[in-house]
Amino acid sequence: MKFSENWLRQHVPTRATRDELVATLTAIGLEVESVSPIGEALDGVVVARIVAAQRHPEADRLQVCSVDIGTGEPVQIVCGAPNARVGLCAPLAMVGSTLPGGVAITAAKLRGVESNGMLCSAKELGIDADASGLLELPDDAPVGAPLAQYLALPDASIEIKLTPNRADCFGVRGIAYDVAAATGARVAAFDIRPVPAETSAVLPVELHAGAAAPRYCGRVIEGVDAARATPAWMAERLRRSGIRPVSFLVDVTQYVMIELGQPMHAFDRAALSGPVGVRHARAGESLPLLDGSEVTLDPQFLVVTDADRAVALAGIMGGSGTRVTDATRDVFLESAHFAPDAIIGRGRKLGLHTDASHRFERGVDPALAREAIEYATRLIVDVAGGRPGPVVEAALGDHLPRQPTIRLRRARLARVLGTEVPGDDVERILRALGLDVEADAQGWSVTPPSRRFDLAIEEDLIEEVARIHGYDALPATLPAGVVPLAPSSETHIDTAELRRALAGRDYLETINYAFVDAVSLDAWSLQHDAVALANPLSAELAVMRTSLLPGLVAALGRNAARQQTRVRLFETGNVFHAAGEGEAPRHTQRIAAVACGAAASEQWGVASRPVVFHDVKADLESLAALAGLSVVVEASKRAWAHPGRSADIIAGGKVVGWIGQLHPRLQQACGLDVDVVAFEIDLDAVQNRAVPRAHGLSRYPSVRRDLAFVVPDATAWGALEASIRAAAGGALRELVLFDVYRGKGVESGFKSVAMGLILQEKTRTLTDRDVDAVVGEVVASLQREHGATIRS
Structure with a gap:
């Protein structure tokens, strides 16, 4: 909410x-985001009127203007503004004045012609950012009057920055009540x-x-008289x-909205036949709007x-069909109350965000x-004339909000x-x-005004106090x-420990939105069972993520x-x-x-x-090791x-x-020209572990x-290991895979897998016969179940 300090x-x-x-506003919860001074140090700047103008003899883009400043003697000014013309009222900085920014005005000669002051743009005066030409003042501006006095400057x-519950402060008068309460003043x-x-x-x-x-x-x-110019005080x-x-x-309706907080609209009466009504839109109904767009509606819209x-x-x-123009002679003013639930999110659904919807959404x-x-009528009649008819009001009393009486206890x-x-x-x-x-x-019985519908219970009043x-x-x-400290369970690994483990393996933690673009999920083929948001922040954040990977x-x-060639990221x-x-997601x-x-x-x-599959698998195994979990993988077809080059984690x-490398087509769709290896796993799988149990070491040698x-070649190591x-x-105390070979000496379509079996008993020394028996069982099992043969 932006407003004029003088207006407040x-x-x-x-x-x-x-x-x-400013400090008071922030202290009472109306956080001030910016303060922009306007029209500081304008001493010596007056309202002037150009009474004559001719082209500069030595410069095509300059004019020699004779300017009336109300003293009877016109002042000669050389001006290059494109809108300088006879009859124009504009600000004139007199010789000896200093403009905002430190520009001192002195008498000068421009291409041999004397200039005794400077006609100014809004930007040069620190009033506005417009520097395209002179600041045009209304024709009835008092010539010779100080500009600061005429435009109520400085300001x-x-x-x-308003929180959603303070919709009453979307009008200057609403803010005034808070300021009065905080400063001891009276509204x-x-x-x-x-x-x-x-x-x-x-x-x-x-x-309806x-x-x-x-x-x-x-x-x-x-x-x-719709062609009347907006008064300077209102425009400013x-x-x-x-x-x-x-x-x-149009400006009158905007002015009332900023001052009181009530959005309004003006229709050209000639474009209406009546009766005027409010209903829900019909499916497929179209409507051309003021911004030139045409929207197709559904029954969610009013x-x-x-x-x-x-x-x-x-x-x-x-x-657009009923808008007011300068040719409008009869006006129909609208001022209505729409429930927030009926407006919220509707504008964003059409890609629109207006001051009116911003207010109606919040209440x-x-x-x-x-x-x-009534206020808008008074402003219109005072400036543009006209004969008002009676106010016609339709109301559904049962549906209008009523303010409750709230009990505030001293003790509470x-x-x-x-x-x-x-x-x-x-x-x-x-x-x-x-x-x-x-x-x-015992306390107070309090009834809030209708504008403070955020006050409903005792705690709301306590917050106000x-x-x-x-x-x-x-x-x-x-x-x-x-x-009391809650004891942590030995069977549960805290998420922070898992995060530290990955950070220790050179990964950086990221935090991404839980909302994602539906197009992104489609590219990943992860759109199944996606939860669409009823009121998304934007089209790019319209669904809830079904995976952390996108x-x-x-x-x-x-x-x-951004030229980062080695990237490691993780997220929980x-x-x-x-x-x-009917069930929650x-x-x-x-x-x-x-x-x-x-x-x-x-x-x-x-x-x-x-980086390859096995590097990232080692990182995953480091997490699994914290839980005493052995990572088992099977070929994936996602x-x-x-x-x-990918596998499901079992x-x-x-x-x-899942763990593996992304599909080349997906990498291309994501704009990546490097191979990406990733994993994603349910947190429960690596957070639960058995209670550690101590065992003595065997006193007998291992073999x-x-x-x-x-x-x-298609045989997975996991199946062999099992x-x-x-x-x-x-x-068997330990099983070590130390070589996988394909090439000369091994038939095409096969591979050589070399492993070490480390055997040990806790109660006796293993004999050669014991070891040979175990080896024989292993060989027979692999031959029987996997068609394996001993490599000679």
Whole structure:
């Protein structure tokens, strides 16, 4: 919310300096994001009118202007602005003045012609960023008057950051109540007297959307001079609030919205036949909007209708067919209350975000519609004339919000705040905020105004007292007593330990959004069971992630695009999958990692080679080792996986993750020109472990037998290992794979697998006969189950 400092001070006269006002706003929860001074140090700048202009004899782009400054003697000014013309009123910096930025104005000769001052643009005066030409003032601007006095300068544009619950502060007057309460000032009276009807012109109003649109006010004003220029005071306040003046009728609705917080719209009465109504849009119904776009609607949207024809997107934007122009003579003003649930997210669904939708999404005072239309009528009639008809209001009383009476107990207030706030201060604060207060011995009965629909329970009132009384005035007391420590289980590995393990293996942790682009999931073939968001922040964040890998690979790609040739990233977080009808989505915690580039950091002692499947598998095994888990893998056929270079991770007889290289087509789709190896595994699989049990070391020597088998090339080591352990029994202490060979001496389509069997008993020394028996069982098992033969 951006507004003019002077505008706020008009509603709440206070002696606080600008710095004190800004500090107060932030202290009471209306965080100030920026303060932009406007029109500082404009002494010597006056309103002037160009009464004559001719081309400079020595320069085609310069004009020699005779300028009236109200003294009777015109001043000669050489000016190069493209909009300098006879009759134009513009600011003139007199000789001897100094403009913002330190530019001193002196008499000078430009190409041999004297110039006694400078006609100024808005940027040169520090009023606006526009430097395209002279600042054009209205024709009725008082010639010779100080510009600062005429434009109510100096001023400042203040922008505050509002939390979603403070929708009442989307109007200057709403902010004024908070400032008054915090500074001890009083909010100035605001006269919104009803404007009496001068004609009987009306358009009937109908409501057909139930609770979505419980109030709608309309008024016809005939004979308006829509071509009238927006008054300077109104235009300047709009500019300082971040809104460009467009035309008088449009500017009035914007002005009322900024001052009171009530969005409004003006229709050209000639384009309406009536009755005007509000209903839900029909499926496939189209509507051309003011911004030139045409949207196709569905029943989630509200539309304003004219004889059942959609003419505006309710609460968001008007339609182009009924817009007001300079040729408009009769106006129909709209001021309505739309429920937040009926507006929230609708604009973003169409790629629109307007000041009106921003306010209606957060909530607008349901009682403000009639006041706003009376105020707008007064502004229009005073400036552009016209004869107003009566205000026509349609309301569904059962659907209009009602403010509850809230009980605030003295004891509860003191207990929550930790200090006793004097009762008189409590009452002053609440009344200054515009609340009705009745005191008794135990506390207060408080009824909030309709604009403060964020106040519903006792704790809300306690918060109001705390923020206005001042958080710095509350005592800071540390909790007393001993907090028992929750014992950690030996069977559970903390996530932080897993993160430290990967960090120790040269990985960097990342945090990615849980929301992802549906297109990204399609590229990965991970869109199955994806959970779509009903109200996404943007189209790129429209679904919940079903895997950590797309986000990690995208982060890796951004690093690779910035000349990072060796990247190691990991992440822990939830993934989400849709459940059955009416059930909440399932979420699973996972840990994932991605790697590309060299296997080791650049150094002189190790030859450089690219990272491969087994490097990342070693990193995964380091995590599994913390849980005492042996990693078992089986060939994977996932769509994003490189065939032959990826595997599913098996634990407890079920698939708990995946490891391998990404498919080349996917890498190309992700814009990667390097091979990426990754893994992703359910966190539970590497967090649960058995309680460690100590065992004594065997006093008897171990025996090692090395064997080499020729097996079909497709035979996985995991299958061989399972057969060997089953055949060797309890005598096998360790199994080591130390060589895999393909080539000369081994038939094509086969490979040689060399392993070491380390045998040991705890109660006796193994004899050669014992060892030969175990080896024989292993050989027979591999021959029988895998067609293996001893390599000669």
